[in-house]
Amino acid sequence: MEQILANGVYLGSQYAMIALGLTLIFALMNVLNFAHGQMYVIGGFVTYTFYGQWGVPFVLALVMSCVTLAILGALIERYLFAPVIKGSAREESTMLLAAGIAFLLDALILIIFGEKQRGVPKIVDGVFNYDFRLIMPYDRILICILAILSIVAFIGLMQYTKTGRALRALAQDRTAAQLMGVNVDRYSMIGFALGAMLAGLVGGLLVTITGVNLGMGGPTSIKAFMMVMIGGAGVISGAIWGGIILGFMEAIGLAVLSQYGDITYLLIFISLMIFLAIRPQGLMGKPWG
């Protein structure tokens, strides 16, 4: 039981960070970022390259993942999403573009980092063992703490800084924010960069545990979509709840149903569908339509 709880917290904290980035981008620009999983993978590969290959300190490598993804996110917003949003009659074009970008990032990952599974040396050795009821390697505990700290920092940023307030205003009502004097173009870019950065940060954190490979992008995006649907799209608290709930469901499922193989995810999917039938806006989302 303690083990399941601990695994749930560990998974949930990672997932919440992924969902936060996705939901931020969605709230700001109404864009469903298909490439979110690929951004996560790139974050993993950057940390792998700096920390695993070149021996740069882990924290510095993490910073490099964040910076790389922030720049990448800013460029993608500035030169791809912004013009397409302006020039197209249909909102669906952005979805198409996002799919194209997911393909593009996959291609870039393939060319730059190759298709092999990559891992890095452990950042901390040893295993925490409480009476064989709760076993958790120290590196997982550390990563989990770092993830929770990042989430707290992100919420602090959104609540208490000028940038955060501008981003929240933008998410609530684009036109109103513009009238209030928020530089919409600039903050859209900052928001997108921030969302991409979060994806990169989780990628960098998790490469120390699970490693990273080219094929992880798509499934990660799908998990992120599920979390966002559970919590309600575009809501920060919803993303965190979605991440925690999915993390716990997975932890419980893997513990209880492990002998049935992939049935955990099947059950999660089915319960998600039933949940959405009753509450289409998710846990925290506002009802619409």
Add this chain to the structure above:
Amino acid sequence: MGFSIQQLVAVGVFLLAIFVGVPLLINATGRWDFYFTLTSVALLAIASAGVWLTFYIGRINIGQGAFALIGAYVSAILVVKSGLSFWISLPAAGLFAGLIAVLIGLPILRLRGVYFAMITLVLTQVVTLTALALPITNGAKGISNIPLPSGVSIFGIPLIPDFGAMENTKLAFYLTACILMVVTYAALYRLVNSRLGHLCRSMQQNEELASSIGVNIAYIRVVIFAISSFFGGIGGAMFGSIAQSVYPSTFVVADSVNFMLNCFLGGLGYVFGPILGTLVLYFGWDLLFELGKYQMLVYSMILIAVIRFLPNGLLSIRFGKGNNK
């Protein structure tokens, strides 16, 4: 509604090209491999027609891979385990996919926009995982060695020849796929230009207003989603029969995304858009094969450029914006 001479000529030329022109050309050049490519295009275009139709009621469907996979498995199981003729399993596959669509559609069709898109994408993953988990689908090993379609005759008159006894199944599959595609798009065209199509259009533009004029939007949504998935099931079943095998990875999330891209690229305002979109995307991908590991890079860059500069689809170059034929 009448057809203009131009339209009739265009349809005639198209039919001649696919049923006579292509076989002659392939015979002359000896590029038999093109049959497989074009057969795939025709079948993927059938599944894409379904995605296009869901868009017609204002829903972005990234779940067609799920229904294609369901269709492929249903047909394979009926043929291999129950010994049924492929020609009976084909409509059965479509109907089963349609039935599943009704069950899933009832809850999820209430979702709109991005939410519907997300859940359908998730759906593709569900079906893949289900295929891995269920005993009847034989897990990751899938179902292989599916026999070729058998012949059909009524009162001794052969209607469909036995594919197993044929020397050239490639041509036979190509012609079958083309006939299915032509029938699918003829039906789609009729549907769109009939009353149901008009009601769909009214729902696409404003569901509230549509229900205020008495349109049973929940009912029509489910009907359309079922028809859409029927197309997916048919396309998938035929695909499995040609490959003579089906695995959980036969249709995955990327395929669902591609079905959507086919429709968007061809242009959502045009019934025949998905055919063009499928042809261009599939051939484009094939042509770039020479580039090796740069194939995906170039392909995605072209794709992004098209979206960036032709946001209303390829057919919009010729017809201009907003034209709805």
Add this chain to the structure above:
Amino acid sequence: MSALIQVNNVTKKYGGLIANNDISFDVSENEILSVIGPNGAGKSTLFKMISSFTPTTSGEVLYRGERISNLKPHVVARKGIVRTFQETTIFKSMTVRESVVVAQHLRAKASLAGYFWGSKTAKEDVTAFGEYADELLEFLGMSEIANELASNLPQGNLRALGIAIGLATDPKVLLLDEPFAGMNHDETMNMVNLVRSVRDERGVTVMLVEHDMPAVMNISDRIVVLNFGEKIAEGTPSEIQNNEKVIEAYLGSADDEIGM
């Protein structure tokens, strides 16, 4: 005159908020009845409950003695109670004529399959829809803009288009949502005449929700006044004008509401 629509003790609560509290009144056949009240008085909510766009918390709405509340909107529309919306709710990429044709689908005699195969009845339907659309647009003075895309129309025409779509369904009762909002004096007078001719020449009972007091006084046979979700008065325009509660309600709220 018999009551065509009976609103019986209708209440709507959103969480702890009461939007409508125990409202009752009747609408007689062939009358024009207006529901007025300051902003937030619960007029729109009441309208949504009558057309079943939202369920009631308690109470019911009857049409010829048959319950029409807490159903699906399309079911109510099929019974002949049709609502219009404010101008943003239109079929944007259809032309005026296409919108009116599509709105006639309830009159169709042929089945959906009949249309698919192109049956004789379906062809007759299509011709009949076209003819009726032309007649209706002529009646509404919209023939000239019949082939304009709805998204290209100016505001005033959009309101008329909404009414045209509503009328095309061949309603017994038409519920108009703020038909005069944002119109200048001349436009309002045109709309008043139009609504009146809809009633006089087509025998459609009209119920409307409106802010514009002079227009309402001009057009209505009877008026129901709401304030803070409660019905505070009901009567002919002259009775309402002299009702103390009404005057108080309007003076107590923002003064531009009266529009006089």
